[in-house]
Amino acid sequence: MCANAHRPFDEDALVSALRRGDRRACDDLVRHYAPKLYNVALRLVGRPDEAEDVLQETFIAACEKIKDFKGHSRLGTWLYRIVTNNGLMYLRRRRPTVPLDEVEEASVNVHPRLLQKWPDDPASAVDVAELRAAMEQAIAELPETLRLAFVLRDIEGLSTREAAEVLGISPTALKVRLHRARLLLRERLAEYFTTVRGGSQ
Amino acid sequence: MSLSPEEPCRRWLAHLCDYVDGELDQSLCAELERHMAECEACTVVVETTRQTITLYRHLGRAELPEATRRRLKQLIERSVHEQD
Ligand SMILES: [Zn+2]
Numbered sequence: 001m002c003a004n005a006h007r008p009f010d011e012d013a014l015v016s017a018l019r020r021g022d023r024r025a026c027d028d029l030v031r032h033y034a035p036k037l038y039n040v041a042l043r044l045v046g047r048p049d050e051a052e053d054v055l056q057e058t059f060i061a062a063c064e065k066i067k068d069f070k071g072h073s074r075l076g077t078w079l080y081r082i083v084t085n086n087g088l089m090y091l092r093r094r095r096p097t098v099p100l101d102e103v104e105e106a107s108v109n110v111h112p113r114l115l116q117k118w119p120d121d122p123a124s125a126v127d128v129a130e131l132r133a134a135m136e137q138a139i140a141e142l143p144e145t146l147r148l149a150f151v152l153r154d155i156e157g158l159s160t161r162e163a164a165e166v167l168g169i170s171p172t173a174l175k176v177r178l179h180r181a182r183l184l185l186r187e188r189l190a191e192y193f194t195t196v197r198g199g200s201q
Numbered sequence: 202m203s204l205s206p207e208e209p210c211r212r213w214l215a216h217l218c219d220y221v222d223g224e225l226d227q228s229l230c231a232e233l234e235r236h237m238a239e240c241e242a243c244t245v246v247v248e249t250t251r252q253t254i255t256l257y258r259h260l261g262r263a264e265l266p267e268a269t270r271r272r273l274k275q276l277i278e279r280s281v282h283e284q285d
Contacts, residue, residue, distance in 0.1 A: 026277050034273060035265040042263045052269045056276055063280065112204050112214070115245045118252055123260065132260050139261065154254050155261045160222075179218045186246075186253045 011075050018066045026063065033076065034059070036156060037083045043151045044087035046140060054090050058083040073165060080158070080166045084148060091144070108143070110183040114190035122189075126196050138188035142181055149177035150185065204242040213243050221251050 009032055017025035037058055042051035061082055069078055119125030139147060152163040153174070164174040204210050213233055219225040220233055237244045 023278070027274070030270070030274055030277065034270055035262075038265040038269065039263045048266065048269070051263075052272070055269065056273060059273060059277055060280060063277065112242075112246050115204055115242050117245055118249055122252055122256060128260070131256075135256060135261060139257070150257070155257055157258070175218060179215075182218065182250055182253060185257070186250050189253055189256070190249060 015066070015069060015071065015075060018063070029062070030059065033079055036076070037079060040080060040083050040148075040151055040156065041087050043139065043147060043155075044084070044144070045090050050090060054083065054086045057086045061086070074162070077158070077162050077165055080152060080156070080162075081168075084152075084166055088144075108180065108184065110180045110187075112183060112187060112190075114187060114194055116190070116194055118190070118193045122193065126193070130196075131192070134189065134192040135185075138185050138192075141188075142184060146177050146181040146184065149174055150181035153178050154182070204246060209236060210240065210243055214246070217247065217250060221247065221254065 009028075014025055014028055014032075018029065034055065038051060038055050041054040041058070042048060045051055045054055058079070062079055065082075069075065123131060139150070142150065148167060149163060152158045152166055153160065158166065160171050160174055160178075163178075164171045167174065169177075204214070213236055216225055216229060216233060220230065225233065233243075237247065
């Protein structure tokens with residue numbers, strides 16, 4: 001069983017095993033995907049206890065629906081779509097009167113203002129815990145639609161096509177959201193690096 | 202130093218993502234690099250955008266708490282039992 005942990009990941013074999021109801025396959029599914037899906041859930045809903053609820057709902061739904069998984073997309077893409085939809089439903093239940101912030105998304109000015117260079121290796125030039133906190137706050141303040149595009153594409157490393165498929169939008173629309181997200185985060189981190197360096201000089 | 206809200210910097214800003222993702226076609230890419238050689242503002246925007254992505258890639262992923270992982274496994278084991 002210990003060798004299990006180092007077995008190479010074979011997606012087709014995992015899907016077949018899940019369809020057969022193989023219990024070890026569920027372990028593999030959790031081990032391989034839970035960290036990724038938790039990250040998406042937490043970035044989306046914001047609180048660890050709520051992210052855990054979303055994660056649990058996602059795995060229950062995935063195990064129930066694995067027979068419907070057609071194999072047209074990768075298993076990961078399919079799972080990211082379930083966790084994203086569950087997270088969005090969770091947010092709508094929490095604040096049912098607030099519409100998705102697409103209006104806000106389009107009206108935010110993303111033109112770069114702060115144009116000073118950052119340290120060459122930014123993470124080693126400042127206090128990492130403090131930097132991480134600034135990063136967390138910056139991403140939490142992004143409109144949901146932009147945040148999802150950034151998390152899927154740049155943190156989870158999906159391709160443009162895959163991330164667009166997860167969100168049910170065109171690759172062009174995905175690129176527009178990603179562009180805005182990256183520029184807004186860049187601006188916020190620029191504020192951080194400018195303040196930190198300005199303060200220490 | 203400022204990033205001109207007018208041409209040509211505004212035009213290059215629209216190609217920023219394709220450029221940092223290595224998806225900008227060759228002739229545009231060469232043209233942008235010629236512009237950057239003369240425009241410090243665009244150079245900084247490209248460089249700091251890359252740094253932003255790299256930072257989030259390395260530090261931006263939330264760790265799955267051990268207790269959350271354990272509860273998830275227990276939940277799935279229970280639901281598999283019920284199906285048996
Ligand atoms: Zn320029």
